[in-house]
Amino acid sequence: MFKNAYLLTVLLFTAAIVLAVNLIGSITLSGVKFDMTEESLYSLSEGSENIVRNLEDHVTAELFYSKTAASKIPALKNYAEQVISLLKEYESASKGQFTLDIINPRPDTEEEEMAMRNGLQAISLGMEEDIYLGLILRSDLGAEEVIPVFDPNQESTLEYDVSKLIYSIGVSEKPTVGILSSLEVMGAQTPQNPMMPPQQQQEPWVFVQQLQNNFDVVSVDQDATELPEDMDLLVIIHPKAISDGLLYEIDQFTLRGGKTLVFVDANSDMEQMNMGQMNIQMSMQANYSSDLPKLMDQWGVEMVKGAGSASFGGMGGGGDSPQIVGDNALGATVGGPGGRTMQMPIYLELREEERNADEIITNGLELFHMISSGGLRKKADAPADYEYAPLLTTTDGAGTVDGMMVKISRGNPKMLSEELNKGDKQFTLAYKITGKFKTAFPDGRPAPEAEEGAEPAKAEADPDFIAEAEEETTVIVVADVDMISDQYSVRKMNFFGQTVANLINDNLRFLSNAIENLSGSQDLIALRSRGKSRRTLEYIEEIEQAAARKFRDEEKRLEDELQETRQKLSELQRGKSDTVLTPDMLAEIEKFRDEQAETQRKLRQVRRELREDKEALVWKVKLANMVVLPFIVAILGFAVFIYSHNRRRKLS
Amino acid sequence: MSSFYPILKRELKGYFATPVAYVFIVIFLFINALFTFQLGRFFEMNQATLTGFFMWHPWLYLFLIPAVSMRLWAEERKSGTIELLLTQPVTLAAAVLAKFLAAWAFIAIALILTLPIVFTVAWLGDPDLGVVFVSYVGSFLMAGAFLSIGIFTSALSKDQAVSFIISLVISLIFVLAGFDVIIDFFSAWAPEWLLAAVSSMGFLTHHMSIMKGIVSFQDVLFYLSLTAGWLTACGFVLEAKKAQ
Known part of the structure; x- marks a missing residue:
């Protein structure tokens, strides 16, 4: 009897030790884990960690997940578990600033009502219960953000979507976007020329109207001498003859961490259209290209230029003007003479293969149109510590043609096509560049341009002059302006007296992704899209x-x-x-x-x-x-x- | 410790000298494939993962491992060879460990023989091999925990059937502790901390976590500590019986 009592004691003691070891382990080792999945599905990237760690207010995340109903659909259940474990990663990285509640909204409960009231979207799969898989974020200051439903098809941007939401809940004001354009993208607000017949009042371009929903949009005049204060992001469209003074301001803006999005062009259809009718000689001499060499030089990229194509090399234009990129494999279909359709090789129709799937800005987009676009090239002396991510490219069978050639052959894709047959290069059409940029004005603020006859003015020294950025910043350069014009991005329809713009491609999504991405923190910009964890047979x-x-x-x-x-x-x-x-x-x-x-x-x-x-x-x-x-x-x-x-x- | 290796060798060899081992492996492979392809509806799910393969392992081990372990001490005691074994210059700990490791190695061989399923899935799709590897390691660790329970119950009784039943019951408790159906059922009245504590001692909880492709120290610690605990308990029981 004594023996048995002894044995029992010893066994209980052993059990107690095992329990104690596990208890201590769960307290001290709970964070020690290795994510062995190929795509690191269960780990946060550094950018997300920074965002959640730097939250100023406490944020509560309520994940509405119909666990009971979802358990019958393995694919959805797997995805939900991935979402949960990702959110838990945020929670543990946040050091207490971010807490996660998981709520199972059963039908006809208060929880379900709460989900509906907050605009969460039910997935109805014809089962007894609807499935919710959505997120509500609430900050202690009362701000609220919602992801109505986590769509398994958007898995590759899951982390970005959540991080963006967490970031934006911490930002109370709408970011300010400045637009500097030589085209009238803001609508006809400029005083009209008294010599010209009065023009119809023009509406802003559709992309501007869209931006106004989420941002404070301000216009920056081409002849302005300074940039608006508190501007977070500057969009430069078709820059022509910008004064050194303004260039200097832009330069300093980027060095102070401001984000810039630039659209240049080798040949802007929009500008050409605005010019209206001209005689042949004038139109042959007109130059519809734009460039920003001084700043782009510093970023280490340049427009592809050349002496013109072989057959037309000698004629006009040529010289140092930006070349137009054409690609026979990407030519969009246009109506030709006699109702026939033809491929226009300088109207590029880019699809999934031509966009960078690793970048949040282009991931998930499928169709882009770029009209007589220029090409971008990383310069030979580009700083090695800058990061260059091509966003849009051609195939590797592309070539360039001269602006003059295009003018001569307009309406004749066949000629261009033959010219481009020799093409054997891949051109980048949009670059994202990140780095600690250096100034393009090493001597400080340039002297204002002197008026004719007057003494050259002295440069005013700028007390806040920065020669080199302390923090990394990002700029995006796109080599086509027309892509964001209404003409090549939307189809306007009259709907009971209201004009409705339907997107015809992903051009404006690209633009809004870029602006949204750039207006976030550098941590957000650094996030990459993830590969898919869904694997099929x-x-x-x-x-x-x-x-x-x-x-x-x-x-x-x-x-x-x-x-x-x-x-x-x-x-x-x-x-x-x-x-x-x-x-x-x-x-x-x-x-x-x-x-x-x-x-x-x-x-x-x-x-x-x-x-x-x-x-x-x-x-x-x-x-x-x-x-x-x-x-x-x-x-x-x-x-x-x-x-x-x-x-x-x-x-x- | 001098006789540790001889015992290990003798035990491991012993498995393959009788048809029992082969029968076990054949059943293991057959049921594994049956569960994966039929019950797991592998082709209907259209997922190139081995989740449908590994998820059945706790339930398979529940029945198969007690069958392997039941004879380990019970047989020695029935035939009286236990006296012989324990009078040899060998510590009890070494004997327990050697028997355990031999049985574990045998399970490892059975597991390795399931690799053709991995090759099949890799041929049909592109599974995440990191996850597969981690799942195998997790399954192997879990098998060790099951086995240590079986060895413990084998030391309790001379009767193999009794050992099998007790082992099955104890293992079942550990499986069910982490079974979300059970946890959901009790969640109506049990306090949350208790549920969390109970489910943290469940095989399924840790198995599911490892199957995702995450190696956490907590899971590894759970299996190893549990195995060590049951083996220690086995040693104490044998010690007590030896003295009788």
């Missing part, structure tokens, strides 16, 4: 797709055959009164019916055969794993057993 999918293609082809072929018979039938019918059927018509009708039935039968057979392909594969895989492999082990075991049994018998 690609081999099976390929088989299915191939089968579907084969079926469609077969269907088409059989349909064509049927069509032939149908045609014969109608030919026979032609010219005959429709009540009387001749014997050969009857025969043909009979034949048609037979063929129709035969076609249906054949199609069914094709479909069955294609399905059988996949089923056979599935069956083989199962057979190999469930039967063949265990069987081999069984045979092997039996052989070893017999062998050792015999040997033992011999020995004994």
Whole structure:
């Protein structure tokens, strides 16, 4: 009895030690973990950590997740778990400034009502319960931000979306965006020329109207001498002849951490259109390009320039003007003479392959149009410590043509196409550049331009002059201006007296992504999109797709055959009164019916055969794993057993 | 410790000298594949992951590992060889550890033989091999914990069937402790800290966490401490029985 009591005590003691070790472990080691997934799915990147760590107010995150209902849909459940573990990472990185509550909104509960009231979006999959997977952020100061639903298709930007929300809840004021443009993107607000007939009042470009929803948009005049105070971001559109004084201000703005987005162009359609009718000579001499060499030099990029194309090299323009990028593989379809359609190689239609999927700005976008765009090149002497991320590129079979060439051949894509056949380069159309930039004005503020006849004015020394940025900042340079014009980005429709602009491509999404991204903190800009954690059985999918293609082809072929018979039938019918059927018509009708039935039968057979392909594969895989492999082990075991049994018998 | 390796070797060899081991492996492989492809609806899910393979392991181990471990001490006691073993110049700890490691190695062999499923999935899609590797390690550690329970109950009784049943019951408690169906059921009245504490002692909790591809010290510590605890308990039981 004593023995048993002793044993019991010892066993209980052992159990207590195990429990204690785990308890201590859960307190001290809870954060020690290694994320072994290929895409580091469960780890926060540095930018997100900084954002959540630097929160000024305490933020409460309420994740509404219908766990009960979602448990029946594995793909959604997996994604929800990933979202939860990511949010928990924020919580543990925040040092107490960010707390997460997970709420399971069952139907007809207060929680569900709360979810609905806050604008969360239910996923209805025809089940008894709707599924919620959305987030509400509340700061102690009363600010509120919502992600209505976490869409598994947007997994690659999940971390960015959450970080952006956490960042923006900490920022109480709308960021200010300045727009400096030589085109009238803000609408016709400038005083009209008394010499010209009065123009119709112009509306701002659609992108400006969109920006005004989320930002304070201010206009910066081309001849301004200083930039507005408190400006967070400057958008420069088609810069022409900007004074050194203003360039200096922009330079200093970027060095102080201001973000800049620049649209230059080799040939702006918009400018050309504004010029209206001109005589041929004038239009040949006109220059519709823009550039920002002084600042772009400092950023280490330049427009692709050249002496013009071979065949037209000698003619006008040429020289040092920016070249237009064309790509025969990317030419958009335009209407040609006689109603025919043609590929216009300098109207670039960029798709997923031409955009950088790693960058938040371009990730998820699918279609861009760039019209007679310039090309950007990283300069040979570009500082090595700057980071250059191409956002949009051509294929590697692109070339350049001269502005003059384009003017001459306008409306004749064939000529351009032939010219570009030699193309063998890849051009970058938009660059994102990050670095600690240096000033383009090492001597400080430049002297104001002197008026004619007057004494050259002295430069005023700037007490706040910065020669080199202390913190990293980011600029984006895009080599086409037309892409953000209404003409090439939206289709305007009149809807009960209201003009509605529908996006025709992702051009404006690109612009708003860029502005949203740049107006955030540098931590936010640094976030990259993530690879997809969803992995499918690609081999099976390929088989299915191939089968579907084969079926469609077969269907088409059989349909064509049927069509032939149908045609014969109608030919026979032609010219005959429709009540009387001749014997050969009857025969043909009979034949048609037979063929129709035969076609249906054949199609069914094709479909069955294609399905059988996949089923056979599935069956083989199962057979190999469930039967063949265990069987081999069984045979092997039996052989070893017999062998050792015999040997033992011999020995004994 | 001089006789540690001989015991280890003898035990491991012992597995393959009888058909039992092969039967075990064949059943293990068959049920694994059956569960993965049929119950786990692998092709219908269209996911190139091995989640549907690893998720069944706790339930498989629940029945298969007690079957492996039940004879470990019970047999020695029934046939009387335990006296022989324990009179040899060998510490009790070494004997327990050697038997445990031999059985664990045997389970490892069975696990390695499931690799064709990984090859299959890698052929059909692009699984995250880091996650697969971590899951294997997690499954192996969990098997060790199951095994240590089985070895403990094997030392309790001369009767293998009794050992099997007790082992099954104890293992089941540890599996269910982390089963969210059970936790959800009790969540209506049990306080949250208690639920958290109970589920933190459950196999499923740690298994699920490792299956995601995250190696956390907490999970590893759980399995190792549990294994060490049960093996120690086994040693104490044998010590007590030896003295009787």
